[in-house]
Amino acid sequence: MCLAIPGRVTTLFDQNGIRMGTLDFGGVKKDVCLACVPDIGIGEYAIVHAGFAIGRLDEAAALDSLREFQAMEGAAP
Amino acid sequence: MKYLAEFRDPDLASRLLAAIRRAVTRSWVIMEVCGGQTHSILRHGIDELLPPEVELVHGPGCPVCVTAQETVDRALMIASQPGVIFCSFGDMLRVPGSTTDLLRAKSEGADVRVVYSPLDAVRIAQENPAREVVFFGIGFETTAPANAFAVQAAQRLGVSNFSLLAAQVRVPPAIEALLASPGNRVQAFLAAGHVCTVMGCREYPSIAEGHRVPIVITGFEPLDILEGIRRAVVQLESEEHRVENAFERSATFEGNPAAQAIIEDVFESTDRSWRGIGVIPNSGWKLREEYRSFDAEGRFPCSELPRSATTACRSGEVLQGRLKPPQCPLFGKECTPRTPLGATMVSDEGTCAAYHRAGRFTPDTATHHAAS
Amino acid sequence: MTLAHGGGGQLSAELVEHLFIPAFHNATLAGLADSAILDRPSGRIAFTTDSYVVRPLFFPGGCIGDLAVNGTVNDLAMCGAEPRHLSAAFILEEGLLLADLAGIVRRMAEAARNAGVQIVAGDTKVVERSRGDGCHITTSGIGFVADGVTLGPNRARPGDVILVSGTLGDHGMAVMSVREGLQFEAVIRSDTAPLHRLVRAMLDASADIRCLRDPTRGGLAATLNEIARQSRVGIIVDDSSIPVRTEVRSACEMLGFDPLMVANEGKLVAVVPLDRANDVLKRMRREPEGQDAAVIGRVTAEHPKRVVVRTGIGGSRILAMPLGEQLPRIC
Numbered sequence: 001m002c003l004a005i006p007g008r009v010t011t012l013f014d015q016n017g018i019r020m021g022t023l024d025f026g027g028v029k030k031d032v033c034l035a036c037v038p039d040i041g042i043g044e045y046a047i048v049h050a051g052f053a054i055g056r057l058d059e060a061a062a063l064d065s066l067r068e069f070q071a072m073e074g075a076a077p
Numbered sequence: 078m079k080y081l082a083e084f085r086d087p088d089l090a091s092r093l094l095a096a097i098r099r100a101v102t103r104s105w106v107i108m109e110v111c112g113g114q115t116h117s118i119l120r121h122g123i124d125e126l127l128p129p130e131v132e133l134v135h136g137p138g139c140p141v142c143v144t145a146q147e148t149v150d151r152a153l154m155i156a157s158q159p160g161v162i163f164c165s166f167g168d169m170l171r172v173p174g175s176t177t178d179l180l181r182a183k184s185e186g187a188d189v190r191v192v193y194s195p196l197d198a199v200r201i202a203q204e205n206p207a208r209e210v211v212f213f214g215i216g217f218e219t220t221a222p223a224n225a226f227a228v229q230a231a232q233r234l235g236v237s238n239f240s241l242l243a244a245q246v247r248v249p250p251a252i253e254a255l256l257a258s259p260g261n262r263v264q265a266f267l268a269a270g271h272v273c274t275v276m277g278c279r280e281y282p283s284i285a286e287g288h289r290v291p292i293v294i295t296g297f298e299p300l301d302i303l304e305g306i307r308r309a310v311v312q313l314e315s316e317e318h319r320v321e322n323a324f325e326r327s328a329t330f331e332g333n334p335a336a337q338a339i340i341e342d343v344f345e346s347t348d349r350s351w352r353g354i355g356v357i358p359n360s361g362w363k364l365r366e367e368y369r370s371f372d373a374e375g376r377f378p379c380s381e382l383p384r385s386a387t388t389a390c391r392s393g394e395v396l397q398g399r400l401k402p403p404q405c406p407l408f409g410k411e412c413t414p415r416t417p418l419g420a421t422m423v424s425d426e427g428t429c430a431a432y433h434r435a436g437r438f439t440p441d442t443a444t445h446h447a448a449s
Numbered sequence: 450m451t452l453a454h455g456g457g458g459q460l461s462a463e464l465v466e467h468l469f470i471p472a473f474h475n476a477t478l479a480g481l482a483d484s485a486i487l488d489r490p491s492g493r494i495a496f497t498t499d500s501y502v503v504r505p506l507f508f509p510g511g512c513i514g515d516l517a518v519n520g521t522v523n524d525l526a527m528c529g530a531e532p533r534h535l536s537a538a539f540i541l542e543e544g545l546l547l548a549d550l551a552g553i554v555r556r557m558a559e560a561a562r563n564a565g566v567q568i569v570a571g572d573t574k575v576v577e578r579s580r581g582d583g584c585h586i587t588t589s590g591i592g593f594v595a596d597g598v599t600l601g602p603n604r605a606r607p608g609d610v611i612l613v614s615g616t617l618g619d620h621g622m623a624v625m626s627v628r629e630g631l632q633f634e635a636v637i638r639s640d641t642a643p644l645h646r647l648v649r650a651m652l653d654a655s656a657d658i659r660c661l662r663d664p665t666r667g668g669l670a671a672t673l674n675e676i677a678r679q680s681r682v683g684i685i686v687d688d689s690s691i692p693v694r695t696e697v698r699s700a701c702e703m704l705g706f707d708p709l710m711v712a713n714e715g716k717l718v719a720v721v722p723l724d725r726a727n728d729v730l731k732r733m734r735r736e737p738e739g740q741d742a743a744v745i746g747r748v749t750a751e752h753p754k755r756v757v758v759r760t761g762i763g764g765s766r767i768l769a770m771p772l773g774e775q776l777p778r779i780c
Contacts, residue, residue, distance in 0.1 A: 057080055
């Protein structure tokens with residue numbers, strides 16, 4: 001149910017009335033349906049499953065999470 | 078920012094593990110529902126890094142594991158009709174029906190095609206107007222927007238030779254059913270982060286309060302899973318039972334309204350049979366009246382499907398965490414990854430497949446499965 | 450392609466005379482006898498055969514023709530043999546475009562020239578249109594093995610080091626990138642290449658190499674499991690040491706593939722005694738086919754017949770023998 005990966009929007013276009021975009025997944029480009037994220041813009045990241053962007057990635061939230069982990073103590077040496 | 082490598086950082090992983098170790102004082106049983114999370118746990122070797130008090134149970138979170146055998150038989154029946162192009166995600170090709178599977182049917186001449194997206198199936202239908210094209214619409218809520226949209230697109234574009242074999246399932250009713258079953262050992266859940274990206278978290282507070290279990294919305298990378306476990310352990314240790322979102326970069330409480338609208342337009346609730354578990358009321362989606370003409374079940378009526386043989390497969394108990402694979406009399410003998418009898422052996426993430434791969438043929442209480 | 454082209458009559462003769470002979474260009478083949486007569490070496494002969502089926506026939510970095518030549522050259526090279534002569538048998542589907550066949554044959558000729566081998570015998574049959582694979586090629590190969598060379602998958606010993614000659618997963622993902630229904634855009638090219646010169650250089654650096662294998666179908670996972678099983682040893686590899694190109698990794702993430710199970714057509718895995726490992730590695734890196742060579746793991750007496758991967762976060766997982774072709778997944 002859950003294989004979804006982040007991709008960066010590089011182009012936006014319409015195909016047969018469907019909102020689409022070309023997304024860059026770490027060097028691999030694939031066209032993805034953006035019907036579920038109609039407001040997404042070029043340069044933003046979406047989370048993509050089965051050829052559909054199912055959500056937008058929040059960079060600030062991601063950085064917050066990483067900062068929280070960084071603040072945790074390491075294991076005793 | 079790539080959003081992948083950062084969430085696999087080994088130093089941050091070790092900090093999270095240390096935090097879990099500091100928090101834990103007694104044994105806990107935590108279930109991760111999603112097959113994608115199970116895959117990540119196995120791939121990165123997470124469960125053996127956890128303190129022994131934390132037992133992870135791999136829940137029924139993968140379409141491979143839970144799609145009813147009868148549905149697979151129906152898919153096989155449709156795929157074998159002359160002229161049909163049967164499209165499916167790759168996951169389902171090796172899942173055994175009563176007598177065979179889609180991959181074997183393909184080798185025997187059925188036109189079975191693996192697609193990456195349901196829209197590819199609609200395109201195939203457009204390119205083959207004289208053939209009936211059927212898409213195997215499995216999946217949890219994560220996949221529902223894609224499957225629903227494909228039907229909308231087919232209707233809008235007039236692709237009348239396209240139909241959907243709807244086999245959608247939903248997570249919250251499955252969690253409820255698990256919690257209600259006798260012998261349930263699960264004390265906390267890691268909810269599926271991608272499902273919640275679509276649906277939001279609204280269905281979980283009532284479950285958390287009603288059954289007094291912590292539910293942590295969890296992502297898929299190693300750091301996400303460790304953080305989900307950490308928060309679950311912290312709650313368990315302090316006897317809390319709240320819904321927490323540990324996947325805020327992707328999931329919000331409301332979820333994705335555009336995706337939900339697409340689902341709402343096309344699907345309505347229905348009972349579904351889960352392989353190894355049985356019928357769970359309102360645990361699935363079927364096509365609404367307005368889209369019923371795209372229903373493959375209606376287009377290809379089946380008078381006689383092979384009756385689901387009552388097999389000795391006990392994957393249901395495994396999925397619920399009540400049975401360890403070595404405790405099953407068929408494990409490693411009649412039932413192996415090459416000759417799977419049930420879903421938990423077919424799927425790479427399946428608990429039985431994982432145990433077999435690790436060579437763990439004797440029953441023991443630890444879930445640590447890598448050779449040590 | 451029509452059925453008549455394989456019938457042994459006029460059209461067959463024309464195909465041989467106007468396509469195969471000029472392309473493969475050697476006196477033995479041009480003799481058009483029923484068998485090629487070859488000179489016998491004084492030492493041992495290596496002999497191998499393999500069939501090639503790939504869809505689509507043409508992919509970034511090559512085509513089925515390249516695989517058919519390089520694959521068999523490499524089977525010989527993995528035994529330490531100098532490849533010499535190949536045969537090529539074609540089973541072609543009715544409807545295959547003659548231009549495509551010409552392209553395949555041209556690539557085979559180039560690959561053979563590049564590898565320094567001759568295609569000295571061949572056959573063509575045409576079958577009715579069916580699965581649409583278009584073209585199957587079987588090549589057999591003969592090579593000469595120098596005295597004293599002993600390589601085998603049953604020779605690995607605890608303490609040995611495991612090397613790979615370069616990045617993994619390129620070929621399989623290059624094919625995936627153009628596979629019907631899954632197309633994606635990426636700079637991933639098949640790594641198809643002959644490895645016998647690399648092998649020669651490695652054997653120069655050390656006569657004690659235990660085993661060489663090319664991780665084709667089933668990828669690194671299949672190869673390591675075969676070695677572990679046949680040598681009755683355990684193997685540990687380190688995920689972070691295994692070279693995989695970024696685009697290949699991303700493509701695998703997208704489709705849910707394990708790069709360690711993806712086919713390679715121009716890479717080798719070597720098992721080398723610990724004290725020779727550095728020398729062999731240095732020598733490999735000086736060859737074009739070994740520029741990205743790396744140490745990826747070691748052989749151990751623990752967990753015999755099992756291959757364990759040390760993951761990036763310090764955990765471990767079992768690398769199982771792949772059961773079949775990987776399929777794109779959503780779960």
